[in-house]
Amino acid sequence: MRNHQQGMTFIGLLCVLALLGVVVYAGIRLAPLYLNYMKVARTMESVASEVKGDNPDPQAIRNLIDRHFNIEDPTGVTVKDIEITRDSDGVQMHVAYDDAVPYVANVSLSVHFEKTVKVR
Numbered sequence: 450m451r452n453h454q455q456g457m458t459f460i461g462l463l464c465v466l467a468l469l470g471v472v473v474y475a476g477i478r479l480a481p482l483y484l485n486y487m488k489v490a491r492t493m494e495s496v497a498s499e500v501k502g503d504n505p506d507p508q509a510i511r512n513l514i515d516r517h518f519n520i521e522d523p524t525g526v527t528v529k530d531i532e533i534t535r536d537s538d539g540v541q542m543h544v545a546y547d548d549a550v551p552y553v554a555n556v557s558l559s560v561h562f563e564k565t566v567k568v569r
Contacts, residue, residue, distance in 0.1 A: 479558060482548045485523050486562045492517040493531070493542050493566040500568050505540050507533040510568070514542075540568040 457465075496513045515528045525548055532543045542565070549559040 475552065475558060478550050478552055479560065482550055482560055485525065485548070486564075488521040488523040489526050489544060489562075490564050492521055492523070493544065493564060497542065497566045497568045500540075505568055507535070507540065510540065510542065538567060542566045542568065 492514060495517060496510060499513060500510055510533055511528055511531075514531060518526075518528060526544065526546055530544055530546060534541050534543065543563075545561070545563040547559060547561050549557045551557045
């Protein structure tokens with residue numbers, strides 16, 4: 450009787466490593482985009498906590514966002530991209546933007562970011 454070997458062949462291992470490498474490389478390329486989004490989200494949360502009150506002024510909110518953006522320095526998003534709206538619940542800040550990064554040759558990765566923060 451023959452003993453059957455069990456396990457993965459070297460070619461199978463190379464295929465799995467190649468697929469894993471493609472995914473890891475995409476993660477490395479996307480990491481700066483997500484870090485930039487985290488800067489924008491952190492700024493919006495920070496401004497919302499600083500402007501607590503019954504009737505915050507939208508222009509004061511924009512000035513605070515601008516000051517935070519001068520410190521955080523996010524790329525691809527400006528103060529004008531953040532919509533400040535007033536409704537029955539209070540004031541809301543909303544930002545939605547797309548960001549892309551080249552991946553390989555003429556292939557790029559595109560991500561859509563969206564964040565809404567209520568000022569209470």
